[in-house]
Amino acid sequence: xxxxxxxxxxxFLLIAGVGVQRVPSVHAATVSDVSVGxxxxxxxxxxxxxxxxxxxxxxxxxxxxPRNYNGAKRVVLADGSPLTGVSQLASNGxxxxxxxxxxxxxxxxxxxxxxxxxxxxxxxxxxxxxxxLAQGGSGGVGFTCVIRSTQNNSIWCWGYxxxxxxxxxxxxxxxxxxxxxxTYIPSTPGPIALTKAQRLSAGxxxxxxxxxxxxxxxxxxxxxxxxxxxxxxxxxxxxxxxxETTATNLKTAAGVAIxxxxxxxxxxxxxxxxxxxxxxxxxxxxxxYELGQGAQTSSSRALFVKTDASTVLTGVTAVDVGEKFxxxxxxxxxxxxxxxxxxxxxxxxxxxxxxxxxTVTTILDVVDIDTSKFNICAVNGSSxxxxxxxxxxxxxxxxxGNRTWIDSRIHVAVKFHDLDATFP
Numbered sequence: 299x300x301x302x303x304x305x306x307x308x309x310f311l312l313i314a315g316v317g318v319q320r321v322p323s324v325h326a327a328t329v330s331d332v333s334v335g336x337x338x339x340x341x342x343x344x345x346x347x348x349x350x351x352x353x354x355x356x357x358x359x360x361x362x363x364p365r366n367y368n369g370a371k372r373v374v375l376a377d378g379s380p381l382t383g384v385s386q387l388a389s390n391g392x393x394x395x396x397x398x399x400x401x402x403x404x405x406x407x408x409x410x411x412x413x414x415x416x417x418x419x420x421x422x423x424x425x426x427x428x429x430x431l432a433q434g435g436s437g438g439v440g441f442t443c444v445i446r447s448t449q450n451n452s453i454w455c456w457g458y459x460x461x462x463x464x465x466x467x468x469x470x471x472x473x474x475x476x477x478x479x480x481t482y483i484p485s486t487p488g489p490i491a492l493t494k495a496q497r498l499s500a501g502x503x504x505x506x507x508x509x510x511x512x513x514x515x516x517x518x519x520x521x522x523x524x525x526x527x528x529x530x531x532x533x534x535x536x537x538x539x540x541x542e543t544t545a546t547n548l549k550t551a552a553g554v555a556i557x558x559x560x561x562x563x564x565x566x567x568x569x570x571x572x573x574x575x576x577x578x579x580x581x582x583x584x585x586x587y588e589l590g591q592g593a594q595t596s597s598s599r600a601l602f603v604k605t606d607a608s609t610v611l612t613g614v615t616a617v618d619v620g621e622k623f624x625x626x627x628x629x630x631x632x633x634x635x636x637x638x639x640x641x642x643x644x645x646x647x648x649x650x651x652x653x654x655x656x657t658v659t660t661i662l663d664v665v666d667i668d669t670s671k672f673n674i675c676a677v678n679g680s681s682x683x684x685x686x687x688x689x690x691x692x693x694x695x696x697x698x699g700n701r702t703w704i705d706s707r708i709h710v711a712v713k714f715h716d717l718d719a720t721f722p
Contacts, residue, residue, distance in 0.1 A: 329677050329685040329722055334670040335389035335406070336436065337695040340373070341677070341687050341712070343722040345383045347373040347396060350712060351697035355392045355438070359405035359419045368696030368703060369715030370722075373405065373419060381419050388433035389668075390500060393440045395433045400426045400447075407438050424476050425454070434463060434500030434524075434564075443479070443498055443505055450493040453479040453507060453545075461503040462543030463524035465492070469543060479507075481521060481545035492521060492545045501564040501619070504530050506571075507545070508562050517558035517574045520548035528567040529598030530582035536598040548581075551599045565619030566671075571600070572617050577610055578603040578626055578654075586622040587652045588636035603635065604653050611654045620669035625657075627667060632658040632676065640672045641707025642691030648707065660708045661688050673697055676709060686720055687712040 328344040338351030338358060348370035349358040356364065359373035359381065373381045373396075386397040393407035402422040428444035429451070435441055441457030441464060454476035455464040462469050465479030467489050480489035494510040496518055504524030511519060522531040523545045529536030532548040548556050548571070556579065562571040568582030568589065579600035580589040589595060590603030590611065603611045603624075616627040623636030625643075634643045635651045643657035651657070658664070658676070665685070666677040672692035679685030688709035689698040696703060699712035699721065712721040 328682070329679075329687060330385065331387050332666055332668050332675045332677050332687055333387035333389040333394060334668045334673050334675050334689075334697075335394060336391050336670060337692075337697050338389070338406075339668075339670075339673065339675050339689060339697055339699065339712075340387050340389060340394050341370075341675075341722070342384050342387055342396075345385070347381050347384050347387065348721060349373055349394070350699035350715065352392075352695035355406055356408045357392055357394065357406040359394065366695045367715050368693075368699065369701045369713045370699055371715050375419050386431060388431050388442075388500070389670075390433045391436040391440050391502075392438055393433055393435065395422075395431055395442055397428055397431050397444075400428050402428055402431060402442065402444060404433075404442070407435075407440055430496075430498050432498035432500035432505060432564075434502065434505055436502045436566075441500070441505075443500060444476070445495045445498060445507075449478075450491075451495045451510075452491045452493045453495050453498065455479060455505075461525035462541045463500075463503050463505055465505075465523045465543065465545050467544050469541070479523070479545055481547075489544050497561055499562055499564040499569075499619075501530065501569070502566045504564055504569075506548075506562045506564045506569050508559055508571075511557055517560060519555050519557050520559050520562050520571055521545035522548060522564070522569060526598075528583035529596060530564070530567050530569050532569060532581040532598065532600055534598050536596070548600060556600055561616060563617050563619040563624075565624070565669075566621040568619060568624070570603070570617045570619050570624055572614050572626070576612050576614050578614050578617055580619075580624060583622075586637040587650055588619075588622055588624050590624065590635040590652075590654050592652045605655070606653055616667065618667050618669045620674070621671040623651075623669070625667055625669055625674060626654065627664060628656075630663045630665065630678075631656050632664055632667060632674070634674075640692040640705055642669075642672055642674045644674065644690040644707070644709045646707045658690075658709060674709075675712075685722075687722070 340349040443455040506522040508518035526540040570580040645657040
């Protein structure tokens, strides 16, 4: 009798569409990337993509109504089938692009009417050999860059170019077709293609890349191009109207190229790089302490980030640059410096940090972070099978993904939109 009643109850739930059937089948063992845009965020698990937050311009890649969603929604293609096989995400402003088997698939940054008419994700033509990507821009004025494996790891960009962020040696306002990024070297009379690129990172109107040195085992150099009003290119120049329309090598104050670089991150108006010796260097706008110098100091040359007046930050494995702050991973802990307006550092405070400080104590074993204007999202878990996504900071659009609309000064777990189950 009890068994019959139980079967009846389960059937009732299925017919009513209640509960567990709403949770998509995913694998918690494979959270591989998290990416934060303006008031929304996305993550990859088992090649599937889920997003949460502001969807008024299609930022979540879902076929549902354009509004805010305070939990994770599955990204789908234009025909309603799920987007799968994704290995990397890049979000900025109102748009996200994904890398899938060398191809680029993008969503967001469209009008409210278009969201209703053109649902889901659309693939980008021309590119089928990408190995890395970056998405830049703000307020619908975006650009995309990729590294192409069949083109000697050269960089190709398309989209808005008002600050020379496409690296084409021009300031043509827009390019709809991918164009190759150029650079100058002393031995050639004109610009040539920048090759041997390893990683990319884009800000609002500038972009940086790591490029392999002659001996790749020694690390990489850094090239940046685009808007340079605050010195975010790191070439010793800054000021109104400053921009670089070709890739420019990052150098020290003495004019020597900075090498042995592991990775680079570009933010709104400043940039940072992790060196192979695990130290961090930052350059550009520092009026909110985002260069980690203990003072509101800007610099058009790279400076070592400090933990106090005399100690350089070391032991860093990754860095990610927000709009007016920077965060890094050190021994699987999060360290941040700069502004903390909405408590995005996750330290239960809203105080700025003049130097790099360890901020998060509520989650441990962090393996990935990504930042935006007022948010940080992190992936943690010593075991791959137990990794979750946590976010902190502003939450007016549901971008923390925890099924509330309340800001949080500590990291909170992202959940599925339809129920309280923790994502993923």
